[in-house]
Amino acid sequence: MSRPAVVVDDVAKKFKLFHERHDSLKSTILSGRRARYEEFWALDGVSFEVREGSTIGLIGENGSGKSTLLKCMARILLPDRGRITISGKVSALLELGAGFHPDLSGRENVYLNASILGMSKKEVDLRFDDIVSFAGLERFIDTPVKNYSSGMYVRLGFSVAINVEPEVLLVDEILAVGDEEFQERSAEKFAELKRSGCTIVVVSHSLDQMRSICEEVVLLEHGKLVAIGKSGEIVDKYLGHVRDDRRAREAEERARYRALVPTDEPAEIPLVSCFELLDDEGHPTSTARSNDPLTVRVTYDARRIGEPVRVALSIYRTDGAHVVSLNTGYGIAMGEAGEDGSVTVDYRIPSLPLQTGVYEWSLALHDTDMLHIFERAERLRFDVTPGDFHDQRGLVDLGGEFVTRGSVS
Numbered sequence: 001m002s003r004p005a006v007v008v009d010d011v012a013k014k015f016k017l018f019h020e021r022h023d024s025l026k027s028t029i030l031s032g033r034r035a036r037y038e039e040f041w042a043l044d045g046v047s048f049e050v051r052e053g054s055t056i057g058l059i060g061e062n063g064s065g066k067s068t069l070l071k072c073m074a075r076i077l078l079p080d081r082g083r084i085t086i087s088g089k090v091s092a093l094l095e096l097g098a099g100f101h102p103d104l105s106g107r108e109n110v111y112l113n114a115s116i117l118g119m120s121k122k123e124v125d126l127r128f129d130d131i132v133s134f135a136g137l138e139r140f141i142d143t144p145v146k147n148y149s150s151g152m153y154v155r156l157g158f159s160v161a162i163n164v165e166p167e168v169l170l171v172d173e174i175l176a177v178g179d180e181e182f183q184e185r186s187a188e189k190f191a192e193l194k195r196s197g198c199t200i201v202v203v204s205h206s207l208d209q210m211r212s213i214c215e216e217v218v219l220l221e222h223g224k225l226v227a228i229g230k231s232g233e234i235v236d237k238y239l240g241h242v243r244d245d246r247r248a249r250e251a252e253e254r255a256r257y258r259a260l261v262p263t264d265e266p267a268e269i270p271l272v273s274c275f276e277l278l279d280d281e282g283h284p285t286s287t288a289r290s291n292d293p294l295t296v297r298v299t300y301d302a303r304r305i306g307e308p309v310r311v312a313l314s315i316y317r318t319d320g321a322h323v324v325s326l327n328t329g330y331g332i333a334m335g336e337a338g339e340d341g342s343v344t345v346d347y348r349i350p351s352l353p354l355q356t357g358v359y360e361w362s363l364a365l366h367d368t369d370m371l372h373i374f375e376r377a378e379r380l381r382f383d384v385t386p387g388d389f390h391d392q393r394g395l396v397d398l399g400g401e402f403v404t405r406g407s408v409s
């Protein structure tokens, strides 16, 4: 076992929340009254260790304390309790362009930034060309950075942060900002830093990325560490929390809706008796390969509804990303019902255009004007496994193909 590069021991950080009153600061001072505030703990008793040379991710919903923790590690903030010990030279990339001076040129900022990170002028001279070319900003290096786009800021900041040869690198939510090509080069650079033994602590909302680049992940909730472990397991756990929260919210909404629209019908027996996925051979399934055929089957009690029904389906990825919503576009007439009063509708997908991941189907039965919902079914979870075309990432499979030929003159 290698020794820990970072030790976070019972770290707590509180902030003051000021409640604005409508008097000015001047009148507050003059009148001798204090501004009213309450304190809250943005971090509360967080402890963990990061092994030297490993990459650890911090995840959690907005405001859970991830950036505050990174800032404490970078000594930008001091904890109110506990301590953080870091062995090795720390380089941090925390906020968009943090540490850049807007009126100085890119070149001047590189020198300024690198010297703050502990490099001598000579060392920067040697590395300068690498830094600029990694950022791809040769043409703009003598332009004041206030004229840079946000992507350019990040490229330069990232390039300095990784080229000072850090032993511990702290990165907050930066990787999502650059364009695809820059992200790819950053990922390569990350891999290179990892190989050279650099310890990396990274915050990102891109859970796929966390899964692939981190060995371990810490899950924060309201400033408390609620889980730490293998990245895949913790990301799944977090997605489970997100899903449960959403379900609870939806149940609450439904309850509110029912309270608003009283109905004589006892709603104990669901109107939907079947909501399932079928594979190519018509067997029920909960997984599908990218590009394979898939059918969604819905059976509902049309007789009890007593009017035409518009069937609406949606797909969400379990991190909340909305993939698609669609509906029949017309109300399915009562006349479609079989002898038992039920209607079965199939939605057939010839080639599933989704990439690997965990998704959920949702189903709602509406009236023809989509003003009233007769019933919403429990969400149906399904896993999409890789198809034949592996070399792609993201949400959808566009189903395109590459065709190469000589240049056309």
Ligand SMILES: Nc1ncnc2c1ncn2[C@@H]1O[C@H](COP(=O)(O)OP(=O)(O)OP(=O)(O)O)[C@@H](O)[C@H]1O
Residues within 6 Å of the ligand: 015, 016, 017, 042, 060, 061, 062, 063, 064, 065, 066, 067, 068, 069
């Ligand atoms: N300087 C500050 N003064 C007062 N409150 C602050 C300060 N910095 C952060 N907070 C509060 O502390 C809590 C944690 O914030 P933090 O920025 O660490 O969250 P986060 O997990 O990084 O969220 P996000 O995913 O949105 O980036 C939030 O409630 C935030 O409003």
Ligand SMILES: [Mg+2]
Residues within 6 Å of the ligand: 066, 067, 068, 173
């Ligand atoms: Mg943050």
